[in-house]
Amino acid sequence: MSVQFFIVPLVAVALTQVAVIATSVYLHRGLAHQALRVHPIAGVVFRTVLWLTTGQRRRGWVAVHRKHHAFTDREGDPHSPRVLGFWRVQVLNVYYYVREARNGETIRRFAPDVIEDRGDRLLFSWGWGGLSVGMVLLCLVLGFWPGVIAGVGHALLYVFVLAPSINGPGHWRGTQNFENTAYNSAWRAWITGGESLHNNHHAHPRAPQFSARFGEFDPSWLLIRGLVAAGLVTIGGSAAKARVDMRRRVAGESDETLAAPALAGARSEDLVEG
Numbered sequence: 001m002s003v004q005f006f007i008v009p010l011v012a013v014a015l016t017q018v019a020v021i022a023t024s025v026y027l028h029r030g031l032a033h034q035a036l037r038v039h040p041i042a043g044v045v046f047r048t049v050l051w052l053t054t055g056q057r058r059r060g061w062v063a064v065h066r067k068h069h070a071f072t073d074r075e076g077d078p079h080s081p082r083v084l085g086f087w088r089v090q091v092l093n094v095y096y097y098v099r100e101a102r103n104g105e106t107i108r109r110f111a112p113d114v115i116e117d118r119g120d121r122l123l124f125s126w127g128w129g130g131l132s133v134g135m136v137l138l139c140l141v142l143g144f145w146p147g148v149i150a151g152v153g154h155a156l157l158y159v160f161v162l163a164p165s166i167n168g169p170g171h172w173r174g175t176q177n178f179e180n181t182a183y184n185s186a187w188r189a190w191i192t193g194g195e196s197l198h199n200n201h202h203a204h205p206r207a208p209q210f211s212a213r214f215g216e217f218d219p220s221w222l223l224i225r226g227l228v229a230a231g232l233v234t235i236g237g238s239a240a241k242a243r244v245d246m247r248r249r250v251a252g253e254s255d256e257t258l259a260a261p262a263l264a265g266a267r268s269e270d271l272v273e274g
């Protein structure tokens with residue numbers, strides 16, 4: 001029993017990391033910004049992982065996030081600390097998310113391309129069902145109380161620490177490579193699957209990689225490179241170009257250089273080197 005309790009916090013942290021990276025790669029970069037095309041097999045794995053660890057519905061997530069980009073830090077932004085106040089977003093992030101995700105108009109306007117398929121109707125729409133199955137699996141593996149504590153610990157970390165740290169501090173304080181209202185935090189990026197390189201992301205939303213310079217690390221990009229190598233993710237020409245543009249702008253190369261015709265043909269293979 002003592003061994004199990006020793007690993008309980010590790011399991012909670014590991015689950016949160018899995019959930020954060022799956023959210024970043026599949027929901028955010030894949031569906032919301034179409035910076036990646038995810039193979040259907042990998043898609044089912046991501047959806048299952050997100051169902052078990054977060055219960056999030058992909059259509060709602062995509063719609064709320066695209067609305068955030070459309071109205072960033074002004075009236076209409078679902079979770080702006082500049083509009084709502086820093087602590088409101090930090091503490092009530094999940095409330096603001098759920099409220100917007102239940103807005104039918106938001107769903108229709110911002111996620112018309114994300115169709116509810118048979119998988120959604122039979123399984124993935126049942127968010128609480130996924131969380132319950134996830135909790136039962138944890139209890140089967142760890143034992144009842146260690147499983148419950150690991151599951152609740154993960155939920156608290158995800159809902160009240162990591163997810164709000166992207167929406168709150170990410171639009172409040174930090175460093176900037178580009179002129180917009182979002183900020184980077186190099187150290188938080190290590191624990192948020194790269195999401196805290198938020199200033200880079202708002203400048204180039206189609207770029208599949210969020211780190212743009214030396215000293216910035218995007219953990220999700222490592223997974224994406226592995227999935228590209230395995231043929232489970234592809235990166236189209238415009239997304240690959242967005243990535244190259246972002247990194248060249250940070251490196252200080254001029255707009256004329258960026259407009260060079262050679263870049264128009266940037267392919268997904270071009271980006272795997274790093």
Ligand SMILES: [Zn+2]
Nearest residue numbers: 068182198202
């Ligand atoms: Zn943002």
Ligand SMILES: [Zn+2]
Nearest residue numbers: 065069201205
């Ligand atoms: Zn985004």
